[in-house]
Every structure is written in C-alpha cells, then in structure tokens.
Amino acid sequence: MSGFAFPAPRSSDPADFGRVGVLLGGTSSEREVSLDSGRNVLEALQARGVNAFAIDGIPALSRALVAGEVDRVFNILHGHNGGGEDGIVQGLLEAFGVPYTGSDVLGSALSMDKIRTKQVWLSVGLPTPKYRKVTAADVHAQAAELGLPVVVKPANEGSSVGISRVFDDAGLDEAVALATRYDGQLLMEQMVVGDELTVGILGDVALPSIRIVPKGQWYDYDAKYKADDTQYLCPGLDGADEEAIRHLALAAFRAAGCRGWGRVDVMRDRSTGRLFLLEVNTAPGMTSHSLVPKAAGQAGIGFEELVWRVLEQTLADPSQENRHA
Template sequence: MQIAVITGGATPERTVAFAGAAQIVEALRSRGHAVRVVDTVTGLLSPTDEQRLLTPAVGREPPAVAELDDRERAMLSNGLAERKEVTGADVLFLCLHGGRGEGGILQAVLDVIGVPYTGSGALASALAMDKEPSRMGSSVGMTLLRNAEGLDAAVRVARAYDADVMAEQFIAGRELTVGVLGDVPLPVGEIIPKHELFDYECKYTPGMSEEIFPATVDTKLARQLQELALTAHRALKLGGYSRVDFRLSPEGDIFCLEANTLPGMTRTSLLPQAARAAGIEFPELCERICRLAGNSGSGRGG
C-alpha cells in the first residue's frame, strides 16, 4: 500500500506523536509498504527530516509549541488537499495526539478530501476528546487538588491549553486499560505509576511506571472490563481502534475514565502491549490498523 503517516501537530504532545510515527514508519516499511511522512505543521518530511524528528525520545516535560499553531492552521485549511502524497495515498495513518489532529478537525478535512484514514471519524473524535482538563491528552494541564486553595492556580494551568476547563472528582484505585481493535477487546492491562497520577513524566520517563499485560485480575473482572470497553467504543461510534481507561476503586466499583481515539503507538505504548499479549506483534498491529481505515464495518462514526 501507499501509506502517508500524518504526525507532529501543534500540541504539547508533538514529540510523543513523532516518537510513535518513527516506529510506525519502520514497522510498515518492514512489511513492504511505501511510506511517506507528513507533519501537519511543516508538510512532507525529507529523509533528513525523518532522521532528525522521528526519534523515540519524548522528554520529561511537554514542549512549548504555541509558535506552531498558526502554521498548522494554514496547513489544515489549504495545504493537505494540495499534497499528492496525501491525496494519492491508499490510506493515511494518523499519529497525532490532542488538538486539531485528534479532536475531529483534521478528520473533517480528510472527509472532504476523501482519502481513507485510521481511527475514528470527526464527530466521534470530537466527543471522545472532550475530557480533562479539556481536549488534551497525556495528562497535560491536569492538577490533583487536595483542597480548594489551589483551585485558581489549577484553572490557570488548564487554561494555558484550552479556554474550557473540566473539573471532576478524583477516583483512587487501580488504573486499568483495555484496547479495542476492530470490534474485539484486547487483554486488560494495569498501570502502576510512581506518582499518584499517571502523569506526563510517568508516561514517558523509563522506570516511572510499571505496566502489566495481561493485568492480574480474575477472569470475571477481565471480561467485565472488556465488555465495558467495547460498550464505550460503540457508544461513541469510534472506528478502527481505541483504548479505554478505567479506575477500579478499593470498594470494587469500576469507573470509565476516558476513551482514546488515537492512543499512543510506540512499541512500548499501552495499546501495542495489549496487542502483543493477544499474540499480535507491532508490525502486524500497524498493518491491521491500516486495513481498518475507512472500513464501513469498523464502526466509524461522524
């Protein structure tokens, strides 16, 4: 297949997207596909650009990307539709996190262009992205409060990333996650972070979290979590693949925290680990995701 990997983006998760794209590109090329890489900010990456930008390094803190915002806006409004590597591709593999790339705007543009793309449609992407602190991922902008004294400061932190701010009750307990591929739930995983929140540092710094696949849970609970993940996936009309995160309280109550329409895609990200636990290695996972792109049976909504 002719595949264009769309990555980068003007969000604090830009380096996360590049890290995933680096490994997606390598995996798909190893399967014999012709792969080009397009940054939503700068356009087509040359081989030199690929070597410079597509690295597994993420860093302990998100980068400042405010200066990239106008450039991405221009690219999405008129640049993508003019690029042959985009319009001529068999499929677009979206490796973007947060902002316009995951929140439905890019998906709406691609619907107009008419090229199949991975993941969920515009409406489903927008619905799933409306979450804490608001329309951001990787726990960027989140603050854990113990009392009301820090509320104003927490709101200021969140508003640095979005005009809307979401506040919700903190739920203590085990952090569990279930990936969905096609319409099939993958094995349950558990995340044990060094911090109380599975924050940016814990997500991307080696040794700051323990990730267990499959999770040590009984068969009944595992099946229940998988059924709930699939229910959330279908209710939001997500397409292709997703990852649904849960908290299991000390009392045994299950809380669905969020659904991720474009979950992390490095080889050690949560969804690829779940796929590996199901016997699906990373190159095959990437290829399966491509084959689900634009598939009417993939459940894409919006």
C-alpha cells in the same frame, strides 16, 4: 493469551495500500509524543513493504492532498489544536475522499471533549465519575458540591497535560491556573482512589486490560513517557472482572461513536471494585512506553502486525462486500 478471535487479514499485499502518509508531529501539546509514535509506525509499515512516508502536521497534509500525493493516511497525530484527534483532520480527509485510520469526524470530535463524552456515557447508563464544568469564579463552590478530593483538568487535552489532583480547598486556585493555560472548558471530577487501568480496542475486539503501577504516586506525563520504572500488569484484572472491564470499554468506545482502534481509560475504585470510565483516546501512543502495543502483544499481535491491522481497516472489508453482492 488465548480467547481472542481476530478476523482474517483483509490483505497480505502491501501494494494494496498505495502511497500511505503517516501523519505525525503537528503543533499540539503532544507533538513530541506524536513524533515518536510516528517514527515507530513508519518503520513498521516500511518493514512490511508498504510505500509509507512521513507527513508532519496539517498544512503539509493539505499540500499533499491537493497535489494528489497520498492514497490513504495512517493518522498518529495526537491531541488537538494542530493535532489529529479532534475531527478537523478527519473532515479534511473526508472532503478529499482519502481513507484514514481511526475514528471519523464525530467520534474524534466527541472523544476529544471529555465533558461531552461523559454526557453521552451517562445518557446510556455507563459509569463515569461525577463532574462539573467549572470556571475560576465558582471552582470552590463546585468542589464543595462534588466533595474533595477532585481532579481538575482541561476538557480537551490528553497525555495528562494540565491535570491536577486537589485534596484541599487551598489547592484549587493553582489547579485552575494550570488548566487554564490550555484552550477550552475546564473539567472537575470526583477523584476515584484505586487502580488505573486501560483497555485497547482493535476493530471489534477489546484487548487485555493493563493495570498501571507507577513508582510514584501518580501516572503523570513523566511516568507515561520517560520513566522506566512504571509497571504494566497485563491482564490487569482476573476472571469475571477482566471480562467486565473489556465489555465496558468496548461499550464506551461504541457509545462515543468511535471506530477502528483506540484506547479507553478506566479507574477501579479500591474500596468497592466499581469501574469508572475516564476517556477515550482515538489515536493512542505507539511509543516504547505505549499501552495498546503492550496489550496487543499479550493477545498475540506483534507491533508490525498491529500497525498493519490498523492500516488495513482503511481497505474495503471483503466480508461486507460479499454480503451486499
């Protein structure tokens, strides 16, 4: 697919990276996905000659940092509460002065909180479904205000964990009971009926969109990570619509304070064609079912090169050094 201008690589020498810890696993609800992603990233880096090794979880990372055993970190630790997408790992690495992939403390913490991400987007005029912060006590009243159907989910989880789609008042209590198994606030938002799309971000480039077509009615955890019959159409849209979703995704990524790489999830209303932002993933999956590698491949970037380009963002940018020389 033409039309993608990627900058020249910052390095072609794997020795420039030093000792690279691939941070994976952890204790979040997304541990198994992170282990799978991490194995793929580790193999890709080692295949390119990088001195890379696995680090499972934050305590192991802390010990490696104290011992001075790691020069930079490829963070593929998904989720929060023992994951690496909520700003805690980023703060730890900042304190030790160790470069790492992906968004910084602010971008990571903000994007992990779907409610506050929505507040930022709305403040700069970016479209996202109407929502409420809910508790079990007022869930029925808030659903009535929004209008059914609605989606109920934990505000701080990913990978479709704890999500329910609710079409009648009778289903609300069960949806809340599921979502409250996870820490943090609950989010209820208007359900957008239409196409589910996602846009990967690599540096300053929005990759081709992907339209996700599960065999079942919903793109749930099984459809994401286990099923082999989910269809991924890339690019997901055509012409001006494709340009619009890529522009919107990049604007949303930047507004949330994100950097490096990530993925922005979007819904397209089937009746109006309007786009609505759902969330940003700051350490997206890198499994055989994952979406950023699919989009990068469509743009001419293979998996090993994708992993290299994510890691090399931890190196100084020669163009910036020349600018300030």
